Amino acid sequence: MGVEYKAITWTAQKKQYDQWVLALVSLVLVLFIGVSIWIHPQATKETLIIRSSGFAAFLVLHVILWIGPLSRIDKRFLPLLYNRRHLGVVMALLAMVHGIFSMIQFHALGDTHVLISIFTSNENYRSISQFPFQVLGFFALFIISLMAITSHDFWLKNLGSSVWKFVHMGVYLAYGLLVAHVALGSLQYETSDMYPIMLGVGFLVTCGLHTYSGWQSLYKQRIVKGPTNEEKMYSVGTFHRIPEGGAVTVRIEDQVIAIYRYDGKIAAVSNFCRHQMGPLGEGKIVDGCITCPWHGYQYYPHNGQSPPPYNEKLETYNTKVRDGQIWIDPRPNSPGMAVIPSVCPNVESDE
């Protein structure tokens, strides 16, 4: 990013999205509290706050984890992906309410320091049925909070996309901890089968969607092993198989490359968006720029540079088109280095 930051970037579309999120989360909270009061009329306000915020946070976390694979399987889900960051912050706030009220209710009223009490009030670490599940929730809350406070683009730029991505992949560790937190908690305190069933369904759907979308991405990504020409360029097929304004993704040696066809030309750039390493090969050309399917970051196809005032740069690759065959040199050029796009022959007859 090369322009000033805003605390929160709200476009008209994002405002609408956030209003929907707030309305749906409020509905979940109201429904959960209503049903809880109906089933357990003796429940205290603190218990209702703890349980409703925990339930809503875990539900939103599932939605967050489903949005990624769903938008890879079906592009109609992409608008949900653009604003996933705000959903993550809402989830973190709900999780903080759950965590803070739980700490006050269960650990802050004695003589022992609250943080020590979390780890020592129940020391059955070797028991499954009596395991101190709150410890798992504590670590999950730490990861989720760390993700929320580093979610701004300032952190993406200053931590670097690899570190930032590593921190934010922690969501899967947090999810695993929370599955165990909820499973062990409901095992100790719940008599109804409802929670284990919901947890099992949520877990299976999450695993299923990730497995399916991962398999589909691998299937779409062609691994090219040859043949090579005298310039050590690899043949990756004919240009006809790339739709105009679209791309294919190939893996050659250790490089994952997005090959774009636009205005009768072929250009190749690194497949990984500088923003959050989104798959550029699954994007398209919008306003003459390669556009990332995840958050709409843009790059010129011929030099991999973001249009001004932004300054992100991708590695580019040298290409050639001979007899309709595309050839790629898998040795990347420096980020932002201009290359002459290859011209597709007889493009008009192909259209």
Added chain:
Amino acid sequence: MESFLLILIRCLYAYLLTGLLFYLFFVWKGLKYIDRPASRSNVWFKLIILPGIVLLWPYLANKWRKSRSR
């Protein structure tokens, strides 16, 4: 065990307090060295990045030190 944990907690408090003091100084003097657009941004943005700076201040201090030595 408990006294050891109490020492750890006091260290944590000291770390976070240092982070808070670092934040004030960093936003005033250091931000422009590592991210000029951030130093020009408004007060709400600077408040949004407060928790992250308090938590990750050694990383930013190192980055600031490197940017000054360049």
